[in-house]
Amino acid sequence: MKIGIITNHADRTLESDLQTWAIHKTLDAYGTAPYMIHYHPWNGSNADETVEKKGIFRKKSEVTHKIQQPSSFINTHVNLLGNDETIKELMDEHFGMDAYISVLDREYNAYGMENEAYLLKFAEKNAKKIAYGWNLNGEQAKEDFSGFEVLTVQREGANTFGKEVPIVNDPLLWIKQSDIEEIKDKIPKEQPYLFVDVQRSDNDVESFANKSAKKHDLQLKVIGKERNDVTYYLAVASQADRIITDSMIGVLVATLYEKPFVYLETDKEKKRVRNFIKDMKFSYHIQEDWTGEPVEKKFSVHEKKGVLNRRMVALRVQSLKDLEETLGITKNEVMVECPVPIKRGECYGCYACQEICPEHxxxxxxDKEGFRYPRVDSRKCTNCGKCEAVCIRLKDNNQIKEESYPVIYAGKNKNMDVRMKSTSGGIFPELCKEMIEKENGAVVGVRYDKKMRVISDIADTMEEAEKFYGAKYAKSDMEGIFPQVKRLVTSGKKVLYSGLPCECAGLRSYLGEDYENLIIQEIVCHSAASPKVFDKYMKHLSTALKSPVVNFVCKDKRDGWGFMDYKVCVQTDDGQERVFIGRRNNYIRAYNNSYLARPS
Structure with a gap:
């Protein structure tokens, strides 16, 4: 999907640059093709300003009129489309986008000339028109926006239309700490300092900042005309020991890095910041009077470490959900957070990319559904390309065999006792016996650990291998298994690897070559079910049965193997065994109906 975005990207302010970048980066991560419509009308302000300073705060600025142009940051990090200074030039364009999104966080003015652009008057008739997070007010807004297919507003504009209109959060919430680390300047920190980002010129503010710095023996670092240098600002703010700010970006950075900070409410009309502080539940950081001595409890973070991050993640998840609903896309369209160019919905979670990475x-x-997806630490990544090279989604794993190669072997264990303890025909126990007792080798399979989590493991005795018997209806944790298998086979030991097809493909790709002493047994699976749901179900059973579950047999064949006959057997720590009708068990029903399956 090609998406044209129009926003105030050419304002050359810290806020507009970061918002533009956040929108572009997020839409790009969803697998769309985002373009910023490069419309830059004159708005009476200059791209650069001359600043005179007295002490540490700005006292005077001279501004000349000039056509707006985007900053070097926007030119570097955003795809710009077109180059229009007037609405007439914009109307003559034909960009050919599938959808257009208009994002404007300042208050809507129904009579401003630039609103012809923000109202998407230039968009092709067959393109989807979306207004996202507008600040609306008045009857004129109702008329102007009647042609939009999707309309979402900031909370201040919720009552504009006399009907329920979706309210969305600030796009700045889409920015993560890892995003900042990726783009910020690399500036060495020489000594501890208090970072001050206050746009109001006020002697009392200056005095308050000086007292705060002196109290904690910190250097005072005040952002001046460099404020609109995005990468520099983020570097200085993120490394600060404390922050004093009256801006949304200052509060956002302090929150992401869990820095002690105060928000000086120099302008009560900054509802954007107020709303964020309210949502994060830390109104104690608001300083309404800065004429006195700094109060430590205003600076200090009251929550335990990690609490703010969880709140921030919750806000971000909800905000992205709003975006998904607005665009009609799902989280499975998002690209994985890894150099591998695939979407989440295409990732098998096979671990090959993690295990092959030389920089770890x-x-x-x-994720929230319990499935694992790769995430790269961009600070360590050298872009070596090995993760992309082993990705099984990107590789052609079809192996063409000669015509005489057998397609299928069918068989079952002749020992009825073994067959009854197995989920299917009881072949796996014989393979284990052959590998361990006759070949002195090892077997890789899946078992329950002491907490009833499903994990992959390696056994070199039959006692250990017996824990692999019987299907486990949940995706296993495979952490570290591939490197262990490689060490075994390269040392000459014979190994039987039993796993899901995607796991087996991941192992082959990770190893990069065939080993005669490695036998890979693929299980024809129904699906890879959520480990999180399985874990919650085990806890539910432990509570309901008043004793911890120690074994869960997904298909017990004591009364038969057919759909109407098989049972589910639950064994608990108190020595009890409970047997349930399989087709009526809620977990098994959810599994059979693919409600628990990984998207890919």
């Missing part, structure tokens, strides 16, 4: 900068992170 890729981690398989659990």
């Amino acid at each position: 900068c890729i981690e398989m992170v659990v």
Whole structure:
């Protein structure tokens, strides 16, 4: 989907640059093709300003009129489309986008000439028109926006239309700490300092900042005309020991890095910041009077470490959900947070990219559904390309065999006792016995650990291998298994690897070559079910049965193997065994209906 975005990207302010970048980066991560419509009308302000300073705060600025042009940051990080200074030039364009999004966080003015652009009057008739997070007010707004297919507003504009209109959060919430680390300047920190980002010129503010710095023996670092240098600002703010600010960006950086800070409410009309502080539940940081002595409890973070991050993540998740609903896309369209160019919905979670990384900068992170996806630490990544090279989604894994190669072997264990303890025909126990007892080798399979989590493991005794018997209806944690298998096979030991097809493909790709002493057994699976749901179900059973679950047999064949006959057997720590009808068990029903399946 090609998306044209129009926003105040050419204002050359810290706020507009970061918002523009956040919108572009986020839409790009969703697998769309975003373009900023490069419309830059004259608005009576200069791209650069001459600043005179007295002490540490600005006292006077001289501004000359000039056509707006985007900053070097925007030119570097954003795809610009067109180059129009007037609405007439814009109306003559034909960009050919599938959808257009208009984003404007300042208050809407129904009579401003630039609003012809923000109202998407230039958009092709067949393109989808979206107004995102507008600050609306008045009857004129109702008329102007009647042609939009999707309209979302800031909370201040919620009552404009006399009907329910979706309210969305600030696009700045889409920015993560890792994003800042990726783009900020690399500036060495020489000594501890208090960072001051206050746009109001006030002697009392200056005195308050000096007292705060002196109290904690900190150097005072005040942002001046460099404020609109995005990468410099982020570097200085993120490394500060404390922050005094009256801006949204200052509060955002302090929150992401959990810095002690105060927000000076120099302008009560800054509802954007007020709303964020309210949502984050730290109104204690607001300083309405700065004529007296600094109060430590205003600066200090009251929450335990990690609490603010969880609140921030919750806001971000909700905000992105709003965006998904607005665009009609899903989270599976988002690109993985890794140099591999695939979407989340295409990732199998096979661990190959994590295990192949020579810098150990890729981690398989659990999402809210319980599935693992790769996330790279961009500070360590050298862009070597090995993760992309082993990605099984990008590789052609079809192996063409000669016609005489057998397609399928069918068989079952002749030992009825073994077959009854197995989910299917009981072949796996015989393979384990052959590998361990006759070949003195090892077997890789899946078992429950002491907390009933499903994990992949390696066994070199039959006692250990027996824990692999029987299907486990949940995706296993495979952390570290591939490197262990490689060490075994390169040392000459024979190994039987049993896993899901995607896991087996991941192992082959990770190894990069065939080993005669490695036998790979692929399980024809129904799906890879959520480990998180399985864990919650085990906890539910432990509570309901008043004893911790120690074993969960997904398909017990004591009364038969057919759909109407098989049972689910739950064994608990108190020695009890409970048997349930399989087709009526809620977990098994959810599994069979693919409600628990990984998207890919």
